[in-house]
Amino acid sequence: MAEAAILAALKVIGDVLASKLVKLTVSQTSNIGLTFANLKESINNISRELRVMKGYLNEIDDEDSESHEAWVKEVQNSANYIEDIVSEFAYIVGNKKFDGKLFHVRTMAKKPKVFIKLKRIASELTEVEKSLNHLATLKERWVTKRNTTIRKNLESNNAAVSAHFIDEDNIVGIEENRLVITNCVICEKPQLSVISVWGMGGVGKTTLVTNVFRREKKNFDCSAWVSISQSYSTENILRNIIFEIDFVPRNFDCEPNLPIDTTNMDCRGLKERLRKLLKEMKYLIVLDDMWNPNSFEEIRDTLIDNHRGSRIVITSRNAVVANLSLKINRLELKALSQKESWDLFCRKAFHLENNNECPPPLQKWATDIVSKCAGLPLALVSLGGVFSLIENTEPEWERVCGQLSWELAKNPNLDSLKNILTLSFKYLPRYLKNCFLYCCIFPEDSLLARNRLVRLWIAEGFIEQKGRSTLEEVAEGYLQELIQRSMLQIVERNTWGRVKKIRMHDTLREVATNLCRKENFRLLQEDCEIVDFSNSVRRLSIVKLRAEISHEVYLPRLRTFMSVDPNVPSSLLRSFIWDKSRYLAVLNLDGQKIKKVTDAIGDLFNLRYLGLRDTEVKFLPKSIEKLTNLQTLDLMISKIQKLPDGITKLKKLRHLFAQVRVDPTYRIFQALAGISLPKGIFYLKDLQTLQALESNAIVVRELGNLTQLRSFRILNVKENHSAELCRSLSNMKSLSYLSIHASNENEHLQLEGLENLQQLQKLRLFGRLNEEILKSPLFESSGKPIQIRLAWSQLQKDPLPSLSHLNNLTWLTLQKAFKDPKLNFRAEWFPKLKFLSLMQMPNLVQVEMEQGTMVILEKIQLWELEQLKDIPKGIEHLINLKRMVCKNMPADFGKLASGVHQLFHFKCQVIPLEADTT
Known part of the structure; x- marks a missing residue:
C-alpha cells in the first residue's frame, strides 16, 4: 500500500x-x-x-x-x-x-x-x-x-482444491442453489451456455459448483476444472484447460487422456489445439474464481459453440464477471440463514458431541461467533474447526472469543479463511484499497451512508479527477466497484435503486482491520486494553475507549481523527488534536460532548472535512477563515445559530450543513430552523450542498450565483420572495434535491415560475400551494425517478389526478396536503411508486386502491388520520406490499389493520404505534 x-x-x-x-x-x-x-x-x-x-x-x-x-x-x-x-x-x-x-x-x-x-x-x-x-x-x-507469483497462485487455488474433498455431510444450505445450477447445466438447449455463480470470497461458490460438477460431468463427453488467478495469462488458462480435460472413454475413439505437450505452443497454437479437442464434444468446463472479464473474453472464441449442449460455468467475486452470462443463468450466492449457519458451525465445532449439539454453557459464546460470521460458510467452517480443538469449557471459549482478532491474524488453522479474504483485498485495483480499508474505521455493524462516505473519501484525497465528472461522481463509481467485487454489501437502496447504505461483512472487517495497522490506521475499540501509538499514525478512530491515553501523545503525521465514543474527554481532544496534529485533513467529532472549538483549529491548514454534527458547540472561532482547504463543514443539529463572516473565505467549500432539527418527525410546521449566513456565502462557487438557509430579500436575489448547487434547503420563505426565488433557482441546472419551507403554515408558496430543473429528483414543499402549481413546469413528467413531499399544502381537492402523469414517481408523502375526504388511487397510476406516506389529514375518511394501481408499492405509512377508521379499500391488490406502519390511528383501525396479515398470507408486516425503525 x-x-x-x-x-x-x-x-x-x-x-x-x-x-x-x-x-x-x-x-x-x-x-x-x-x-x-x-x-x-x-x-x-x-x-x-x-x-x-x-x-x-x-x-x-x-x-x-x-x-x-x-x-x-x-x-x-x-x-x-x-x-x-x-x-x-x-x-x-x-x-x-x-x-x-x-x-x-x-x-x-x-x-x-x-x-x-x-x-x-x-x-x-x-x-x-x-x-x-x-x-x-x-x-x-x-x-x-x-518471484512469489507461483506461491500466490497456489494460495489462491487452495480453496478450490479443498472444495473437491469436502464431505457432503458437511455441506449446509446449498440444496436450492444446487438445483438452480443443475437445471442450467442439464438444460436441453443445444446452444453453448455460460453460467455464472458470484458472491464474496468464502460464501461457498466453489463448494456449490464442485458439488454440481462431480454429479453431472458424467453426462458430458469431456470436462475440465480450471482455477483462475488474476495474474494468469491467456496462455496459462488455455494450457490448464487442455491439461485438465477429462474425456469419458465411451465417447472417445482413441486412448483417452493422453498427455499433450503444450510447452512450446504460443497462444495461437494453444487455441487451435483446444478448438480441435472440443470440436465434436459436448463439454463441461468450470473456470473457478475468475477476477476479470477480460480473462474470459480472450478465450471466448476458443470455446466453440458446436450445438451439442456444452456448458461453461464461471465463479467469481465480481458482479461484472457474472454479467458474462445471461440473467437467467446468473446466480448471486447469498449468506446462509441463521439456522443454517448454526447447523454448519455446530457440525464442525461439536463433531464429537451427540448429534453435533452445542453444550448449554457454551450457547452464548457459540451464538456470538455464529453472529460474527454473518452467514459466511468459510468463516463458519474455519472458526468451527478452531473451536473444535479447544476444551469445551466456558472459560476456555471466553478466552478464545476475546482474542478472535489475534486468532484471525496468527492462528495457522485459520490461514485458509484469512488467505481467501485477504486475496480479495490484494486483487483490488490500487485506487480502491484505501477506500476499502477506510470503511474499517467505523464501528462493527455500522451502516455507512453513501453520501457521507463519498465526502470523506474526497477529503482524504483518495479520489482523482476524471474528465468532466465531479469528484463525487468518481467516488460513487469507486463505491460501485467495491460492491461489485463483493467487498461491501448493500443494506438499503433508495426508492429508485440507488445505493443508500452499505456495510462490511464482520469477518472480512476483522481481516481488514489487521491490514489497517500496516497502513498506519489505528482503531481503538472495546478489545483494546493497551493503546500504542507511533509518530507514523495517519488515521485514528476511537470506537470505544477503554484504555487510558496519555495527554502527552504526539501524533505529528495524523491526517484523520474520528471519534464515535461520545465520552472521549474534551481535554484529550485538545491535547493531541487541536495542538499537536497540524496536518489533519479530516476531523470528525459528531456526537461529542464538546461545547467549544478553540482558535487553534485555524492552524489545521490542511483540514478538508470538519464534522461537528450533534455537538454542544455554540459558535465557531474567527480563525475558521484560515481553513482555506475546507470542503465539508457539517454543523447539523449543533447549537450554532450564526456563522462568522470569515466563512466566505473558504473558496473550496463544497458541502455546508447548518440547520437545527426541532422535530425529527416533521409533525410540526417549524420542524427545522436554519442559521444566519453572511452575505458573501453566495460567492462560494464550488458549493454543491447548502442546508439550510434562512430566506430574506437579499438571499433570494443573490442565490442564483450558486450555480453548482445540487442539494438545497431554504426556510422562512415569504410569498413576496417567490418570484425572485424562482428566478434564482432556475439558474441551478444541476439541482437534484430541493426543499422549500414557507415562513408559516398559512404563507403561500408561489412557485409556478420555477422551471429548468431537469435534474431534480427530490422535491419537498412545506407551505400553502395553489391548485395551479400541480400543472406547472415543476411537476412536469420527467424521465428521471422522483420523490415528492407536499406538506401543509391545504389544497382543496385530491391531488392524485394531477400527479398521476408522473410515471417515474417512486416516493410520495402527503401531509396536511388537501381537504378532500376521499383519496382514490386509480388503475395504472404510479407504476413505479415504492413508498407512500399519508400523514395528519383530519378530513380523510376513505382511501381506495383499484386493482392495477401502485403495482410495486412496498411500504405504506398511515399517521394521525383521525377520521380513517377502515383500512384502505383494495389494499389486497398491492401484491408487493411488505410493510404497513400505523401510527396514532383511531383505536378501531388497529383491529382492522391486524387482518392485513391474512390478506397477504403473512408476507406483509404491520407495525403499530411508534415501533417503526426505518
Whole structure:
C-alpha cells in the first residue's frame, strides 16, 4: 500500500508545481539567493524518485519478503512525510496576502515567521532527498527481489482444491442453489451456455459448483476444472484447460487422456489445439474464481459453440464477471440463514458431541461467533474447526472469543479463511484499497451512508479527477466497484435503486482491520486494553475507549481523527488534536460532548472535512477563515445559530450543513430552523450542498450565483420572495434535491415560475400551494425517478389526478396536503411508486386502491388520520406490499389493520404505534 501514499504525495506535488503562485515565489526567492532558491528543483527531483518507486512497486507482488516489506514500509513513511511537507508549503505561498497583493519577497521582511517556515520546509525537502537516496542504497544492500507469483497462485487455488474433498455431510444450505445450477447445466438447449455463480470470497461458490460438477460431468463427453488467478495469462488458462480435460472413454475413439505437450505452443497454437479437442464434444468446463472479464473474453472464441449442449460455468467475486452470462443463468450466492449457519458451525465445532449439539454453557459464546460470521460458510467452517480443538469449557471459549482478532491474524488453522479474504483485498485495483480499508474505521455493524462516505473519501484525497465528472461522481463509481467485487454489501437502496447504505461483512472487517495497522490506521475499540501509538499514525478512530491515553501523545503525521465514543474527554481532544496534529485533513467529532472549538483549529491548514454534527458547540472561532482547504463543514443539529463572516473565505467549500432539527418527525410546521449566513456565502462557487438557509430579500436575489448547487434547503420563505426565488433557482441546472419551507403554515408558496430543473429528483414543499402549481413546469413528467413531499399544502381537492402523469414517481408523502375526504388511487397510476406516506389529514375518511394501481408499492405509512377508521379499500391488490406502519390511528383501525396479515398470507408486516425503525 506504499503506492497509495506515493500517489497522494505525487498528487500534492503536481498541484504545487502547476501553481502560478509557487512559480512566482520560487522565481522571486531565487533572485535574492535564499537557502530555498532551488526549491522547485528539489520538488522535481523528489517527484521523479517517487514515480520510479511507484513503477517498481507496481511490477512486484506484495510482501515479497520480510526485508522487502520493511523497505516498502520506509518508502510509505517517506511518501507520507513528503505529502505533509509539500502541503504545508502550498498553503503558505498560496494563502498569504499582504496589502492586497499576493505573497512576494517583501513578505519575508515584514513577516519573519513566514521566512522561518519556508526556510524550514526547504531544509526538510533537502533531507528528504538524502533519505530517498539512502532508501535506494538500502534496497540494493539488503532487499532481494524474489518471484512469489507461483506461491500466490497456489494460495489462491487452495480453496478450490479443498472444495473437491469436502464431505457432503458437511455441506449446509446449498440444496436450492444446487438445483438452480443443475437445471442450467442439464438444460436441453443445444446452444453453448455460460453460467455464472458470484458472491464474496468464502460464501461457498466453489463448494456449490464442485458439488454440481462431480454429479453431472458424467453426462458430458469431456470436462475440465480450471482455477483462475488474476495474474494468469491467456496462455496459462488455455494450457490448464487442455491439461485438465477429462474425456469419458465411451465417447472417445482413441486412448483417452493422453498427455499433450503444450510447452512450446504460443497462444495461437494453444487455441487451435483446444478448438480441435472440443470440436465434436459436448463439454463441461468450470473456470473457478475468475477476477476479470477480460480473462474470459480472450478465450471466448476458443470455446466453440458446436450445438451439442456444452456448458461453461464461471465463479467469481465480481458482479461484472457474472454479467458474462445471461440473467437467467446468473446466480448471486447469498449468506446462509441463521439456522443454517448454526447447523454448519455446530457440525464442525461439536463433531464429537451427540448429534453435533452445542453444550448449554457454551450457547452464548457459540451464538456470538455464529453472529460474527454473518452467514459466511468459510468463516463458519474455519472458526468451527478452531473451536473444535479447544476444551469445551466456558472459560476456555471466553478466552478464545476475546482474542478472535489475534486468532484471525496468527492462528495457522485459520490461514485458509484469512488467505481467501485477504486475496480479495490484494486483487483490488490500487485506487480502491484505501477506500476499502477506510470503511474499517467505523464501528462493527455500522451502516455507512453513501453520501457521507463519498465526502470523506474526497477529503482524504483518495479520489482523482476524471474528465468532466465531479469528484463525487468518481467516488460513487469507486463505491460501485467495491460492491461489485463483493467487498461491501448493500443494506438499503433508495426508492429508485440507488445505493443508500452499505456495510462490511464482520469477518472480512476483522481481516481488514489487521491490514489497517500496516497502513498506519489505528482503531481503538472495546478489545483494546493497551493503546500504542507511533509518530507514523495517519488515521485514528476511537470506537470505544477503554484504555487510558496519555495527554502527552504526539501524533505529528495524523491526517484523520474520528471519534464515535461520545465520552472521549474534551481535554484529550485538545491535547493531541487541536495542538499537536497540524496536518489533519479530516476531523470528525459528531456526537461529542464538546461545547467549544478553540482558535487553534485555524492552524489545521490542511483540514478538508470538519464534522461537528450533534455537538454542544455554540459558535465557531474567527480563525475558521484560515481553513482555506475546507470542503465539508457539517454543523447539523449543533447549537450554532450564526456563522462568522470569515466563512466566505473558504473558496473550496463544497458541502455546508447548518440547520437545527426541532422535530425529527416533521409533525410540526417549524420542524427545522436554519442559521444566519453572511452575505458573501453566495460567492462560494464550488458549493454543491447548502442546508439550510434562512430566506430574506437579499438571499433570494443573490442565490442564483450558486450555480453548482445540487442539494438545497431554504426556510422562512415569504410569498413576496417567490418570484425572485424562482428566478434564482432556475439558474441551478444541476439541482437534484430541493426543499422549500414557507415562513408559516398559512404563507403561500408561489412557485409556478420555477422551471429548468431537469435534474431534480427530490422535491419537498412545506407551505400553502395553489391548485395551479400541480400543472406547472415543476411537476412536469420527467424521465428521471422522483420523490415528492407536499406538506401543509391545504389544497382543496385530491391531488392524485394531477400527479398521476408522473410515471417515474417512486416516493410520495402527503401531509396536511388537501381537504378532500376521499383519496382514490386509480388503475395504472404510479407504476413505479415504492413508498407512500399519508400523514395528519383530519378530513380523510376513505382511501381506495383499484386493482392495477401502485403495482410495486412496498411500504405504506398511515399517521394521525383521525377520521380513517377502515383500512384502505383494495389494499389486497398491492401484491408487493411488505410493510404497513400505523401510527396514532383511531383505536378501531388497529383491529382492522391486524387482518392485513391474512390478506397477504403473512408476507406483509404491520407495525403499530411508534415501533417503526426505518
